[in-house]
Amino acid sequence: MREMQRDLTIIGGGPAGLAAAIKAWKLGIESITLIDESERLGGVLPQCIHTGFGLHYFGEDLTGPEFAARLIGRLKETDVEVLGGAYAAEINVKPDSFKEVYGYRYGEAFKIKSKAIIYAAGCRERTRFEAGILGERPSGVYTAGEAQTLMDIYGILPGKEIVIVGSGDVGLIMARRFALEGAKVKGVIEIMPYPGGLIRNIVQCLEDFGIPLYLSHAVAEVKGSRRVESVKVMKVDGNLKPIGPGFEIKCDAVILAVGLRPRIELLARAGALIDDATGGPIVNDWLETSIPGVFAAGNVLVVNDLVDYAAEQGERAAESAFKLISEGDLTRSGAKPLIRGRNVRLIVPQLVSCLQDVVFYGRVSAPEENVAIRFEEIGKIFRLPAVRPPEMFRVKVPASDLLRLRCEKLTVNVMRLEA
Amino acid sequence: MMPPAEGQNTREITCIICPLGCTLRVLLKGEGVIKVEGNRCQRGIIYAQGEVKPRRTLITVVKVYGGELPVVSVKTSKPIPKDLIPEAMKVISRVSVKAPVKAGDVIVENLLGLGTDVIATRDVKAV
Ligand SMILES: Cc1cc2nc3c(=O)[nH]c(=O)nc-3n(C[C@H](O)[C@H](O)[C@H](O)COP(=O)(O)OP(=O)(O)OC[C@H]3O[C@@H](n4cnc5c(N)ncnc54)[C@H](O)[C@@H]3O)c2cc1C
Ligand code: SF4
Numbered sequence: 059m060r061e062m063q064r065d066l067t068i069i070g071g072g073p074a075g076l077a078a079a080i081k082a083w084k085l086g087i088e089s090i091t092l093i094d095e096s097e098r099l100g101g102v103l104p105q106c107i108h109t110g111f112g113l114h115y116f117g118e119d120l121t122g123p124e125f126a127a128r129l130i131g132r133l134k135e136t137d138v139e140v141l142g143g144a145y146a147a148e149i150n151v152k153p154d155s156f157k158e159v160y161g162y163r164y165g166e167a168f169k170i171k172s173k174a175i176i177y178a179a180g181c182r183e184r185t186r187f188e189a190g191i192l193g194e195r196p197s198g199v200y201t202a203g204e205a206q207t208l209m210d211i212y213g214i215l216p217g218k219e220i221v222i223v224g225s226g227d228v229g230l231i232m233a234r235r236f237a238l239e240g241a242k243v244k245g246v247i248e249i250m251p252y253p254g255g256l257i258r259n260i261v262q263c264l265e266d267f268g269i270p271l272y273l274s275h276a277v278a279e280v281k282g283s284r285r286v287e288s289v290k291v292m293k294v295d296g297n298l299k300p301i302g303p304g305f306e307i308k309c310d311a312v313i314l315a316v317g318l319r320p321r322i323e324l325l326a327r328a329g330a331l332i333d334d335a336t337g338g339p340i341v342n343d344w345l346e347t348s349i350p351g352v353f354a355a356g357n358v359l360v361v362n363d364l365v366d367y368a369a370e371q372g373e374r375a376a377e378s379a380f381k382l383i384s385e386g387d388l389t390r391s392g393a394k395p396l397i398r399g400r401n402v403r404l405i406v407p408q409l410v411s412c413l414q415d416v417v418f419y420g421r422v423s424a425p426e427e428n429v430a431i432r433f434e435e436i437g438k439i440f441r442l443p444a445v446r447p448p449e450m451f452r453v454k455v456p457a458s459d460l461l462r463l464r465c466e467k468l469t470v471n472v473m474r475l476e477a
Numbered sequence: 478m479m480p481p482a483e484g485q486n487t488r489e490i491t492c493i494i495c496p497l498g499c500t501l502r503v504l505l506k507g508e509g510v511i512k513v514e515g516n517r518c519q520r521g522i523i524y525a526q527g528e529v530k531p532r533r534t535l536i537t538v539v540k541v542y543g544g545e546l547p548v549v550s551v552k553t554s555k556p557i558p559k560d561l562i563p564e565a566m567k568v569i570s571r572v573s574v575k576a577p578v579k580a581g582d583v584i585v586e587n588l589l590g591l592g593t594d595v596i597a598t599r600d601v602k603a604v
Contacts, residue, residue: 104599107538107550107552107598107599108536109534109536109552119534121536121550121552121598123550123598123599124598124599127580127599127600209538210538210548210550211546211548212546212547212548213538213540213547238535238536238537238562238566239537239566240566256493257491257492257493257496257498258493260491261490261491261493262493262533265491266531266533266559427497442496443495443496443497443517444495444496444497444498445496446496449496
């Protein structure tokens, strides 16, 4: 087994891991290793060839590959060691000792001992079974990510008559890609009564191409013996229960864009506490998991809709790792839990020390207009013209406000304002 | 809104500038915006004016020969008129390039005479 010893190990070379590595190097952490199971850095970015990346981070509207190339270019100016094709299989942390990462690279086992770990493994796509789509198992059913890789990296069109399940940004963007390449997109099926993606994508991906959107509808079944022949679509009621006889849509490919899940398996096995709301680890305001010295950033922490946030979290985790490595400790005592109040589906970090500024990322459960995000116990208010579940809110609460917290918890409510 | 007078017409568009997503009713004469309704702020009017002749950045892939990957991702250097997208796709689908390709390389010059180029957005090494 190859053994290495480093100050910092970063798992995952997507935007969060790359931004973390660059920041950690700039801050002065000397021995850093970044590992990724893929040979190609950038995580999901190389397959996302559309624009919409980097408006906040680089102040420019870039495509996914361009955003990745910028970060990779900056990484090359550092001495960060990059191990491609290296899969992390296990994290092992004993109190007050080095954190160990075990893994494999080209059939050889390795072990990296380090003072801190940043875990930035991204997320995975939910499958048809997780989305409750029954029926036969013909070929022609792809996740959006698989279809995207086929089309935009390998130039293969996975079908000619397409049904897309899920109207999140991923589904909407795939609808446009298929329409542009000459396939007929028969419809985008969404179980919720409102679209799951940004308004910009509803307009520019569906309306521009005249693609029908079926809200409050679910795909119940896939039909076809060898190749997909059709899907059965049902209307759903307010409790998302199917009603009526349903109808069939003929198609030769079904594209599943039914949500993303943080890839937490390694963290969970190492004993990190997981938040049911985000599906990611519970972190404090250092973005540190419940395992001291193990930080989380990017889509493994919370499924971000903007790459900019993933990169920002990577940088934040790097700052925390730097402090831990250089000072030997972090101030964690007295961390108080965030309580999700009215219309708050999720929020990170889940714990705050009240000693430093904190950027909160959150998502609402239902769309609402003219609201305020209220941090109750400290009386901090952020007014917003509208909130929608597909759009994360990001607010920064300064330490001076958090210092006022006298209770053992901090409650976040989304409140309706009078017109 | 008043029914459109002769030579005028109305169009409904969704404003994408903020999450409110107002439905804008736009009264047009030719290509001029006469009136916008349904906007809850001034930015909606500017958006409506821009959407009379909408432009989009076109994103697709182009065949590559002799490369590590069979296609390269490309974009138009500037947004092009939305109406011309199908025609632009026809032109681009007939193009192929030889590896190596570098991000920023011009793949199609002056697309449809619009003064816009199609440029590569990633590197594809030769093999
Ligand atoms: C289809 C799609 C469209 C999107 N569109 C936009 C958009 O228009 N604008 C925008 O701003 N954002 C967009 N996003 C979101 C953005 O891409 C993500 O927020 C961002 O890529 C998340 O970065 P990450 O580094 O957390 O994860 P990832 O990019 O997923 O990277 C994680 C990396 O970790 C590696 N890894 C995982 N587990 C291990 C392990 N055990 N060992 C070694 N390596 C491991 C993986 O190989 C991968 O390279 C989109 C996302 C998708 C999927
Ligand atoms: S008109 Fe103003 S308020 Fe309405 S969606 Fe556009 S920017 Fe938002």
